[in-house]
Amino acid sequence: MGHIHSPTAMPDDVSEPAVCAACAVRNSSLCGALSSEEIADLNGISRRKSLRPGQVHVMEGDPALDFANVTQGVAKLLRGAEDGRQQIVGLLLPSDFIGGVMGDKGKVEPCTIEAVSDLELCIFPRDRFQTLLDRYPALERKLLERTLNELQLARDWMVLLGRKTARERVATFILHVARKMRDHGCHGPVGFDLPLARSDIADHIGLTIETVSRQITLLRKDGIIDMKGARHIVSCDMDALSEASGF
Amino acid sequence: MGHIHSPTAMPDDVSEPAVCAACAVRNSSLCGALSSEEIADLNGISRRKSLRPGQVHVMEGDPALDFANVTQGVAKLLRGAEDGRQQIVGLLLPSDFIGGVMGDKGKVEPCTIEAVSDLELCIFPRDRFQTLLDRYPALERKLLERTLNELQLARDWMVLLGRKTARERVATFILHVARKMRDHGCHGPVGFDLPLARSDIADHIGLTIETVSRQITLLRKDGIIDMKGARHIVSCDMDALSEASGF
């Protein structure tokens, strides 16, 4: 049924570009700001990129070449020193947007972005995307709202890193993940997996692997969380977690 | 020379509203995105607000009622717990913009904003300001750029709070202040004042008053900074500070 020149095999004619129409994050991502007609412009400049766990999408300090949407998988945003110390400053889940700098060419990426799981991105060249921001105010407004939201999250995390105890940090982290998973519909009736290994959790909440491990053990002993294996959370008492997370 | 009906005493007729024309941050603030004609709209909805040190402009959790520019003075953005622990998540200097939430009414302020020195604000009602954002894309673009910049700063601070030593934190703080003062032209040939007391510095960089004090003493002994009194920095070796600040 599809046209011979269709960019990808699609079930049928649709009122919006085939690729975007089939996109898992068509509505939950920034793209939700655009109508079916408008999104053709975006589709026209997008390309796909797949990464395996551990692969780096962009490196801190590299020239900033493009924006992107996460369509599948989990990535970490991190900043690091030469001596191995690193801080994970954000997690990227499906429908999250990547693009920390606006304006002229010559700007550089502020953070390294590394795939944690198999990762699928939908990439847009910087200059062309900025043109679209000019054309579609709703897109720019949504980007502003998301950026303000990120700022909010970053400041929450500053409180965690600056003032919380180890137990509070771990509880906060699990609470955040549990909520994100619920909101993204990523957890079945049998709970959900932690998206990060202990070493990444440690780098995210400003502790060491050992301390993270000890605190998780304590939360289990206290009956606040129930786990199967090291990564899978079977259930957690949200109220108790909230209580344990401080503030 | 001025007209009788001028809102404030102004030297002469000008092509833009008297109040904005006289504003110390007319060009360095968000308002710099607007032409002399356009800014009349902003001027029409603005009002002034003065606060003394320690007074609170908005409280974390209050309904978000307006946006504002800082025209004079220093304020701190903070989030806190009931038990007295608090984290300063940002500093506001002249020309900085206040407005952490977009969208519908009913949203609440994410942070408390408290004056550190005598503070002058130029305030805009939320809904009316948002209307102007719709009308002037350049204004919205500039707000987006500033917000991305804030996000960048917040993430830098996450690295500091999550991974830096006490010495590195204090050096980083002084370096930041020195740069801000330089950029804002706020320091004369005889150096500049630290905008915060020890207790606020401690709340900003996630340490205690005592540790901040000790580290400042050490930086002085190392000849990296030279001070007169507890608040005035006479000179500082920017390279050595940068070196000491890590990363």
Next chain:
DNA sequence: GGGACGATTTGATCTGAGTCAATTTTCGCG
């Protein structure tokens, strides 16, 4: 100038989290 209160510095001691070093568990894979 002097008194007084708050801010800062300094000192002594304590402690939560880090470090170093083994285990033990998990999990992919033949």
Next chain:
DNA sequence: CGCGAAAATTGACTCAGATCAAATCGTCCC
């Protein structure tokens, strides 16, 4: 199912920064 490597846990000990407790400094006001 069982092997092996990587990840996670656990234990013993250390240490950077917190806490508690005095001095000392600054500065505002009379």
